[in-house]
Amino acid sequence: MAVPKKDKIFVALQVLLMLVWFIPVAAWHFELSNNLHGLGLGFAVIGFVLVLMAFVQLNSALSPFPSPVKGAKLITSGVFAFARHPIYTGIIFMAFGLSIWLGSGYKMLISLLLYLLFYFKSRYEEKLLLKIFPEYVFYKRNTGRFFPKFKGRI
Secondary structure, three states: OOOOHHHHHHHHHHHHHHHHHOOOOOOOEOOOOHHHHHHHHHHHHHHHHHHHHHHHHHHHHOOOOOOOOOOOOOOOOHHHHOOOOHHHHHHHHHHHHHHHHHOEHHHHHHHHHHHHHHHHHHHHHHHHHHHHOOOHHHHHHHOOOOOOOOOOOO
């Protein structure tokens, strides 16, 4: 089956933003306390672990494209019990965490653009998942897109 054009556009934009993130731009540099500096690195590590765990769970269903892999099963356990898109969440944590750790306003801006891209990419992906998995409606209602839902919890 051919990869839809929209899938290719989303992945191309994602790769482009990730490459642009790595451009060393000195503008908008900021200094942080050691605590905040360490917090940024902590977020990046958490993001890396999330991505690894989601990779392991997806196994052969892993694809950079939003369209589900043929024969894939809906995974709602493990890290997918906390977020519908844990790989995007992990990348977001890594991008923002490293931006804070490096004290780069430029990288923060690119991280924000990456977050917005993942929001729209995940919306598109979820429309496709709803067509294949009728139970996705329940999963979507009870699980946050990038972050856990804490409905009714104080």
